[in-house]
């Protein structure tokens with residue numbers, strides 16, 4: 288683990304990052320090593336102290352969050368807090384009512400004559416309390432969903448907007464992944480509302496208990512002990528610390544892996560390969576290997592008998608106090624007072640317990656809120672320059688020119704130590720047709736991504752029309768480029784929109800959309816579909832059924848099946864539709880560079896030939912790069928063929944030159960050519 292961090296002058300020493308390793312069943316847990324004491328009580332207090340510091344530092348962001356929620360619905364938020372204030376005195380009022388009732392009964396019993404007025408008063412107060420409680424909860428149930436929608440929508444929209452803003456390199460960074468769903472915002476708001484309510488509830492209970500005739504103050508103090516002890520001992524356990532958890536039990540991992548064979552994705556292959564018996568045998572072997580090793584996550588040392596005894600005894604402290612005072616002053620003994628004080632003690636203990644529990648969660652809330660806001664602070668790694676593209680003095684009408692100067696690049700977060708691009712230098716003149724060939728993993732696609740500034744180079748420089756690529760405005764650069772790649776997908780919108788977004792300004796121009804579809808070879812696909820251009824291939828599915836297992840549910844079942852039906856296209860048809868989007872982009876008239884990165888892997892030979900032909904036909908005013916493994920007729924038309932191997936350009940020239948050279952390219956070419964020899 289230490290290897291993951293490099294030490295520099297300002298960063299904390301590695302010792303500060305030390306951890307202890309623990310093993311529970313199949314789980315290995317690396318727990319951050321705290322410098323605090325091994326005594327659970329001292330450690331618990333230390334955890335509390337750290338929590339307080341954390342909460343203190345989080346106050347500004349919580350304040351910002353609460354203000355933001357308030358501005359979304361000021362009236363509703365205020366009303367909700369007023370209702371919470373009302374709820375906070377509910378339990379005290381109820382307690383007051385039942386104390387009055389008990390005292391009235393006690394007096395009646397003592398005097399042999401019940402005080403009907405007092406009893407009636409107590410009953411009326413209790414009924415009022417019940418009506419009050421029911422009304423408050425009714426109003427709350429009505430306003431909460433509205434407030435919830437506003438808060439959740441607000442944060443969902445914000446997160447969506449921020450996620451859309453991130454570039455590839457920035458969003459690939461794990462630190463920029465949101466670990467909290469936007470819907471958590473409302474729970475966090477409710478959480479603080481709950482604490483506010485609990486705070487007032489505690490205040491009203493304390494005031495009421497202190498005012499009790501016999502031992503109110505002592506009772507209040509004694510009621511504090513149990514929840515305080517429980518929370519302090521509880522907070523010192525391992526789960527409240529920072530940890531990394533994983534399983535390295537090979538049998539457990541094998542079982543998990545083998546279970547994947549029953550997924551829909553693999554089922555077809557499993558059945559056709561008839562490997563069920565082997566899977567089952569492997570599964571049983573792993574199960575035997577795992578034996579009784581537990582998958583449960585439980586720290587056996589979490590609670591020792593002593594801590595449990597102390598915790599349980601502390602609950603009975605008010606009773607012990609009462610028993611002691613009866614022994615010392617038996618004359619004061621009243622069973623009713625005892626019952627009332629017991630009720631007070633129980634109420635206080637439960638409120639304090641909940642409040643302490645909630646207080647312990649505040650730091651989690653703060654980190655959730657921080658997490659929600661963090662995306663706004665993330666700066667994109669790919670930063671555009673000021674220069675417009677096309678550049679009046681440097682750019683030409685015939686296309687974009689490129690120059691790579693000693694460019695190296697490794698994917699951020701890649702496990703491999705090898706660069707995907709290694710110190711490459713070459714030039715592509717404007718308007719040229721370039722074909723890049725090479726083995727799998729040689730860096731062809733990466734090169735195209737660098738030209739589109741999906742990633743920035745680690746070292747070296749890329750020039751576009753003679754100027755460093757970083758100097759151009761990003762939006763201008765991208766508007767002038769069109770990429771068509773094998774893994775480009777169809778979007779979950781209609782086919783008309785799927786093609787139209789290639790040129791958003793003319794999205795509704797159906798004539799242009801159909802023209803683009805024709806060039807991409809997709810018009811036949813569209814005609815085949817019942818809804819034509821208005822088809823959505825992978826629509827958002829919301830339909831679901833519940834307990835449709837009986838005969839009388841047949842009708843509902845049929846409706847559900849109808850709702851679940853969706854249009855499907857083949858892999859090659861999908862590629863044609865994606866290609867149509869690129870042609871739509873061409874029709875914007877802005878494109879000076881187009882790259883086709885193996886866009887034809889699923890196309891039949893005729894469709895592939897047509898696609899390449901259409902791309903070449905549209906080459907006017909563009910530099911065109913093809914990345915392909917099936918390069919026969921393409922390379923013959925190419926102005927430049929670049930052959931890549933292990934992240935380097937090993938050969939570059941025309942087809943003829945490279946064939947004469949008899950190197951890597953001619954070898955690849957001949958392998959393909961041989962396939963056609965009889």
Ligand SMILES: Nc1ncnc2c1ncn2[C@@H]1O[C@H](COP(=O)(O)OP(=O)(O)OP(=O)(O)O)[C@@H](O)[C@H]1O
Pocket residue numbers: 698700701702707725726727728729730731732733734
């Ligand atoms: N997103 C990524 N993260 C980490 N490594 C990557 C990523 N994409 C590609 N690589 C690695 O970079 C190297 C070059 O990959 P690239 O996709 O450019 O190869 P290619 O020549 O286009 O291969 P192919 O012919 O198989 O498409 C490979 O070793 C690959 O594993």
